């Protein structure tokens with residue numbers, strides 16, 4: 269049996285570890301969806317369409333069709349992969365890099381909104 273004080277200490281250490289883990293996770297996880305939506309509508313909808321079907325007003329005039337986020341081809345890609353595309357763009361494509369015009373946090377928010385759209389119908 270441990271003395272009472274060390275049991276208390278172990279318990280306190282456990283609790284602070286748990287709290288620590290929770291606060292790290294809290295910073296990582298929830299993207300700001302309303303902010304992502306506003307960014308998407310300002311910067312992305314003209315090509316990708318209001319609801320992400322790749323049918324924005326400028327889509328028809330582009331040499332390369334904007335990604336339709338509802339297709340499995342796009343849907344099955346990881347967040348990291350899509351985020352890399354948003355950050356760095358695609359060579360020889362109208363999809364240019366957003367690093368420099370959007371912050372990392374903004375890109376994460378806009379990606380979260382893209383993911384939300386891809387789960388919704390027309």
Ligand code: HEC
Pocket residue numbers: 307308311312313314315316330332333334335341342343345350351353354358361362363364366378379382
């Ligand atoms: C000028 C038109 C245009 C704008 C504006 C635009 N995109 Fe794109 N985007 C494209 C095109 C075209 C592709 C497909 C490129 C290809 O396949 O070569 C694409 C591809 C992507 C992909 C990759 C999808 C996949 O399945 O690999 C993501 C993610 C993406 N765009 C996100 C965004 C976001 C987020 C914004 C706004 C911040 C944005 N795009 C703005 C034209 C645009």
